[in-house]
Amino acid sequence: MSVLPTSAPAEEPAHVWGKKLEPYLLVLPAMLILAFFFAGPAIYNIALAFQELSLFDLGREGRWVGFDNFAEVLTDPSTGQSLINTTVWLTVVTVVLRLVLGLGLALLLNATVFSRWKLGWLVRSLILVPWVTPPVVAVAAWKWLLDARYGVVNQFLVGIGAIEQGIPFLARTSTVWGAIETMLIWRELPFVVITILAALQSIPSELREAARIDGANEFQIQTRIVLPLLKPVLAVITLLTTIWTFNNFVYVWLATRGGPGDYTQVLATQMYTTSFVDYRMGAGAAVGVVMSLIMFAFALIYFFVIFREK
């Protein structure tokens, strides 16, 4: 019968503790970075939403006003209009159009004819051009393209006799949302196309072959085989583009500043105007918190979809 050294039990817990701590120590730097760059500002923003604080007094503590800023934001009729603009015109319309166009283009680019003619790399590169263009440049270029007098779009339409004189697309309520949506879709479509294309290329060709042997036509293959297999990717794209677009400030601000009048005002531009035009950082932060809560709901759906698939 052997006797264990008395020091052994004392060493083992230390070793076990080290093992237990190791994963936490490994993720600690990442957690600290996240806390510093994400959680810190987010908590500050939430605290700001409960204060009355001028832009010029940012270094100090504001006057605590409870839920007054939220009450003001939620009862302001312009918030309702901004929410409709953000949800319907900016987000739903552009996400749906991006999905439809993106799917169509991806299916087209996945055609064997491109690989047969060795043109796959070229079309994939071309489709990425809008995506690599900075949004500021894209909007500036589109504003010139849509200019009523000197814009290519209007000159073309006048040239073919479709209209008698140029249309100021960004000045009219009947056309302004269409113009903004065109800019956004043009710039953001490549992400959808490339992601769907990657998913399409990961579908084993044997599945299509088997379906053909079983007598399925091309339409049936696309609707019964390809689309169901794309469903998880489409769900992720839908939720990601929804979140990114709902929060987007750049396209509306650079194209119209929320005008004409307040016709294209969205929540992001309302937040900016409240904070940096009216100098009311607390009320602006409250708009931001409301936006975050709506986005949180989207995120819950996102995680639900992801984990359900897994």
Place this chain on the structure above:
Amino acid sequence: MKNIAWRRAALMSTCLVALSAPSLAQDQVNLIFRQFDPPTETAGLQSAIDAWNANNADIQVRMETMAGGDTLAQLAREVPAGAGPDIQHMAFVWTRDLAKSNLLLELGPLIEADAPGSGIDDFLALELATLDGKIYGMPWSADTFAMAYRPDLLEAAGVTHPDTWEELTSAAQALSNSDGQFGLCFPAGSSPDSGMWTLVNYYLWSNGSTLIDETSPGVWEITATAADIAAAMTYFNNFFASGTAPESLITVNSWGDPELIGGLGRGDCAITFFPPQTFRAAQGQSEMPLLTGMIPAGSEKRISHLGGRALGINPNTKHPKEAWAFVRYLLSPETFKTYNQYPAQKSVLDVLDFPENEQGYVDMLPQAQTFERYISSPIAVSSMTGLINREFGAVFSGQRSPEEASQLVLDELQTLLTRGKS
């Protein structure tokens, strides 16, 4: 032997240079001057700064340029955090807001020690840079607006320089034609920084109205009526309704927009309004000569606003004396030899030779008034600007009638006033 001596001498001199270089660098003060004129208009200012740097080896200044719309918010973020440029270029209307929150150095002691120019009373619009009797900014450049037009187009249409708002309407009608020439162009955008704000106030003030006023000491009231504001909305909207102003201007916010600057040169626009430096840019792009004239008169008077830029010093600067020396240089007539702006000093302005085509500014400057009436009020000027531009844009685009929009303006002004007082 000789070679060794030479090597020793070289080594010693290298060591001396290496040792003295840091101390020389420590003696040199490096300042940052941040300004927001567009890069196309800063060549003269850069020349002036280059001249300063050449003559002041111990105080070197680097110029930073930032977009005007971002500058104020950037300062409000940087200064409380202990950062920011040493010297800041500011719009007149910012000074008090920044001073109220201690974001500017009080200049009193520096002025007392070394007064600039011909003395402090020589400066225009000093009241806008003063808070509770203390000076926080030095008025640097002054400007106003004048009517800018193509005399050849007016002559061809048999129109003389319109003297009143009514005459401007008739002139615009006569100057518009089906070849794409419009009588009047102005920035009618809805952005919070749109130039529409300027024209609206000229119209209201000249017709005896103002948005808000101090009716008795410390008592602020909204003095414009819904009818006054609706009349202004109807007046400017008629240019779009009658086709005498291009509808595309409903998206234009800046006086310096190519639609306006280039439009005058190309002959797309016959008449517009410009501050001096924008007029010069337009003249630079126009093959035909341009002229300036007075702003139209209303039923009560003819008026424009006295705008301009001020210079402030960051309370965080480690070199206030050196920063003040540079500010004094910027205020001097020497700077204005290359800096293409009107100085905000009476004595310098009086001896300035205005080009003949800038006579409109000479005529308007004595009739120009600052935005003091709004700056002192409990409402942030930027909020009023944003509200007016938005609602005029709503009328121009047909979202609301002038009556609806003017009532909205009054209601929101009342809310802003109540909030400002509290």
